[in-house]
Amino acid sequence: MDFDFSEDQAQLRDAVRKWVDKGYDFERRRSIVNAGGFDRDAYNELAELGLSGLYVSEDHGGLGMGPVEAMVVMEELGRGIVLEPLAQTLITSAVLQTHAPAELQASWLPRIAGGEAIVVLAHQERGARHHLDRCKAEAKEAGGQWTVSGTKSIVPVGDVADAFIVPALAGGQMTLFLVERAAAGVKAEGYVTQDGSRAAEVAFSNSPAQLITQNGLTALQEAADIGSACICAEGVGVMDKTLAITAEYMNTRKQFGVPIASFQALRHRLADMKMQLELARSMSYYASLKLKTPEAERRQAMARARVQLGNAMRFVGQSAVQLHGGIGVTDEYIVSHYFKKLTQLEMTFGDTLHHLGEVSNRMQDTAGVFA
Amino acid sequence: MDLAFTPEELAFRDEVRAWVHTNLPKDISDKVHAAQRLSRDDMQRWARILGKKGWLGYGWPKQFGGPGWTAVQKHLFEEECALAGAPRIVPFGPVMVAPVIMAFGNAGQQQRFLPGIASGEVWWSQGYSEPGSGSDLASLKTRAERKGDKYIVNGQKTWTTLGQYGEWIFCLVRTSTEGKPQTGISFLLIDMKSPGVTVRPIKLLDGECEVNEVWFDNVEVPAENLIGEENKGWTYAKHLLSHERTNIADVNRAKRELEGLKRIAKTEGVWEDVRFRDEIAKLEVDIVALEMLVLRVLSAEKSGKNSLDIAGLLKIRGSEIQQRYTELMMQAAGPFALPFIFEAMEAGWQGNFPGGVVANAPLAANYFNMRKTTIYGGSNEVQRNIVSQTVLG
Numbered sequence: 001m002d003f004d005f006s007e008d009q010a011q012l013r014d015a016v017r018k019w020v021d022k023g024y025d026f027e028r029r030r031s032i033v034n035a036g037g038f039d040r041d042a043y044n045e046l047a048e049l050g051l052s053g054l055y056v057s058e059d060h061g062g063l064g065m066g067p068v069e070a071m072v073v074m075e076e077l078g079r080g081i082v083l084e085p086l087a088q089t090l091i092t093s094a095v096l097q098t099h100a101p102a103e104l105q106a107s108w109l110p111r112i113a114g115g116e117a118i119v120v121l122a123h124q125e126r127g128a129r130h131h132l133d134r135c136k137a138e139a140k141e142a143g144g145q146w147t148v149s150g151t152k153s154i155v156p157v158g159d160v161a162d163a164f165i166v167p168a169l170a171g172g173q174m175t176l177f178l179v180e181r182a183a184a185g186v187k188a189e190g191y192v193t194q195d196g197s198r199a200a201e202v203a204f205s206n207s208p209a210q211l212i213t214q215n216g217l218t219a220l221q222e223a224a225d226i227g228s229a230c231i232c233a234e235g236v237g238v239m240d241k242t243l244a245i246t247a248e249y250m251n252t253r254k255q256f257g258v259p260i261a262s263f264q265a266l267r268h269r270l271a272d273m274k275m276q277l278e279l280a281r282s283m284s285y286y287a288s289l290k291l292k293t294p295e296a297e298r299r300q301a302m303a304r305a306r307v308q309l310g311n312a313m314r315f316v317g318q319s320a321v322q323l324h325g326g327i328g329v330t331d332e333y334i335v336s337h338y339f340k341k342l343t344q345l346e347m348t349f350g351d352t353l354h355h356l357g358e359v360s361n362r363m364q365d366t367a368g369v370f371a
Numbered sequence: 372m373d374l375a376f377t378p379e380e381l382a383f384r385d386e387v388r389a390w391v392h393t394n395l396p397k398d399i400s401d402k403v404h405a406a407q408r409l410s411r412d413d414m415q416r417w418a419r420i421l422g423k424k425g426w427l428g429y430g431w432p433k434q435f436g437g438p439g440w441t442a443v444q445k446h447l448f449e450e451e452c453a454l455a456g457a458p459r460i461v462p463f464g465p466v467m468v469a470p471v472i473m474a475f476g477n478a479g480q481q482q483r484f485l486p487g488i489a490s491g492e493v494w495w496s497q498g499y500s501e502p503g504s505g506s507d508l509a510s511l512k513t514r515a516e517r518k519g520d521k522y523i524v525n526g527q528k529t530w531t532t533l534g535q536y537g538e539w540i541f542c543l544v545r546t547s548t549e550g551k552p553q554t555g556i557s558f559l560l561i562d563m564k565s566p567g568v569t570v571r572p573i574k575l576l577d578g579e580c581e582v583n584e585v586w587f588d589n590v591e592v593p594a595e596n597l598i599g600e601e602n603k604g605w606t607y608a609k610h611l612l613s614h615e616r617t618n619i620a621d622v623n624r625a626k627r628e629l630e631g632l633k634r635i636a637k638t639e640g641v642w643e644d645v646r647f648r649d650e651i652a653k654l655e656v657d658i659v660a661l662e663m664l665v666l667r668v669l670s671a672e673k674s675g676k677n678s679l680d681i682a683g684l685l686k687i688r689g690s691e692i693q694q695r696y697t698e699l700m701m702q703a704a705g706p707f708a709l710p711f712i713f714e715a716m717e718a719g720w721q722g723n724f725p726g727g728v729v730a731n732a733p734l735a736a737n738y739f740n741m742r743k744t745t746i747y748g749g750s751n752e753v754q755r756n757i758v759s760q761t762v763l764g
Binding site (some may be wrong): 001002003005009247250261267270272275278281308366369 | 684
């Protein structure tokens with residue numbers, strides 16, 4: 001039982017924090033949002049730090065690191081509310097590395113690690129809501145070539161990504177495919193989402209696809225859980241910064257001739273934010289440390305963590321806006337952007353009510369960190 | 372980073388588990404699991420069993436006869452005791468006054484008082500709060516006037532938990548009215564059998580007499596019972612408050628009570644009710660998150676690399692959770708938690724409890740009793756003041 005970070009992990013954190021502080025300030029972020037919510041240069045800078053290859057094995061040109069390193073990185077990106085979808089890269093590289101045939105790995109993982117290729121998960125369908133096993137997209141095989149047809153929604157950087165990991169039913173069974181955006185029959189319509197990042201509706205019409213795994217639901221569940229662990233860590237980073245911004249504001253903003261930090265009603269709200277942050281940080285550790293456990297244990301841990309994180313993110317975001325007063329609801333000031341990020345994170349890979357249902361359904365007689 | 376305990380820590384846990392299993396009297400653990408009333412004898416019997424093993428002062432260093440356990444070992448010991456249904460160790464002697472005597476008492480005081488605390492023979496009480504001094508403890512007025520080799524103590528303490536059983540009481544008393552209120556307070560040990568000490572139990576909302584008023588009417592206390600220096604008592608009391616950090620969260624007991632809640636929900640037919648069950652699920656998440664928070668504090672203490680000063684958070688969250696599980700237990704029983712039959716909370720009661728499930732008898736009383744947790748030990752509002760100060764810098 002040890003929650004200290006190693007020297008290497010501390011250095012990794014410092015490197016990412018330095019990039020966020022110096023290379024991704026609020027003005028740059030704003031210009032990226034105005035330009036559509038994604039900047040390839042910024043993504044390349046993350047790749048230069050090695051982060052796009054964080055989960056990719058050294059054989060394929062990556063760093064071969066684990067969930068704790070991913071957590072450290074996502075926390076720091078959260079602190080800067082970075083728009084570029086590194087979490088997607090962590091998810092898809094892990095899925096390919098665990099489930100894809102060797103040749104598919106060899107052709108994609110080095111390019112993902114190097115930042116030349118961005119691969120994202122395209123799984124959300126209208127009607128499926130948070131249920132991963134509900135899928136209408138279909139796959140057919142003819143003459144040794146698979147094709148996929150269907151529509152996926154809110155695909156991160158879907159009109160920019162180089163390829164998608166797409167769940168589709170093949171003979172009634174959920175199967176995962178890799179489909180290139182440049183493939184025939186792929187149509188992506190991009191837009192920005194509430195947090196300022198980019199997404200797309202992606203339609204596939206008999207699009208050529210490469211089989212990743214026929215064990216599709218298992219792999220998709222893994223993908224979603226890696227995503228959930230990323231959300232937990234990112235959320236902790238966002239909340240940590242949100243709390244710091246709010247405390248600073250309370251110390252400087254004066255009303256009735258005194259800093260508003262002197263008002264007990266506001267101080268107590270701030271104390272409750274700190275409570276939620278530390279509970280969330282604890283559960284983010286828990287999520288990342290349980291990510292490699294057997295499926296039932298992992299699923300239970302992720303659901304528990306997401307309930308805690310969801311409640312914390314909503315409370316901290318709403319409270320930060322409230323404690324700022326009028327300036328908190330402006331677009332110009334930074335805190336509303338942290339609030340919107342927290343809101344979007346809560347609704348990604350299952351919302352809090354969904355995860356609460358998962359916890360509820362999985363309850364045993366005993367419960368605890370180790371049960 | 373690693374979630375798992377070390378093999379040595381796991382071996383330690385197994386040793387403690389086996390010992391507790393063998394030595395915890397079943398009649399006592401049955402009462403604890405059923406939330407029935409514990410007598411003075413129940414509590415002291417378990418204290419003496421622990422004392423004989425050398426584990427009553429489980430947080431003590433070896434030089435004072437304690438086991439010298441690490442923070443993790445202490446946590447594992449607390450967990451095994453809680454899950455097995457051991458009564459809470461009455462903290463006033465071994466957990467509260469003993470560390471102050473160790474840190475600030477002289478050798479004579481240590482030799483005189485520590486053995487009786489370690490063995491569980493002497494029952495200690497705490498004399499802090501007064502009718503006019505709750506959250507504002509430093510305003511306390513109980514006076515101790517030095518007369519030769521004695522102090523003459525006059526005043527009143529209140530909310531003295533289990534003080535009706537107390538043999539000794541450690542008190543904060545006013546020895547000076549000059550300067551700031553905090554600088555005129557001393558830490559005095561008083562024999563409760565002294566002439567002039569009167570104890571009156573206070574009946575609480577659950578019908579029990581858990582706390583007391585204690586009066587001091589010209590009570591003569593030998594000056595040798597003063598801990599440390601006169602007028603430094605506030606410093607010593609603060610040391611005491613900062614001493615035990617993780618156990619104020621009481622997360623291990625919460626885990627045991629969550630099991631109890633699930634049993635009650637099944638018996639009462641609300642386990643299948645999604646709306647009720649989701650409330651249990653929320654509590655389960657709260658308890659796991661609190662446990663992780665506690666483990667983070669333990670890890671920080673173990674490595675000494677980073678300090679995690681979140682005692683206030685642990686107190687707030689732990690107390691809220693204690694209130695929540697008793698609330699849900701009562702709600703699970705619904706109307707069958709309402710009959711107030713005092714004797715039915717006693718082990719072995721043979722009467723007919725309305726609805727036929729006598730296990731429901733103490734649920735409402737426990738709910739009412741737990742309202743104290745967000746009030747005592749520095750109210751949660753006071754804790755929030757402290758937490759916000761750490762955030763605001």
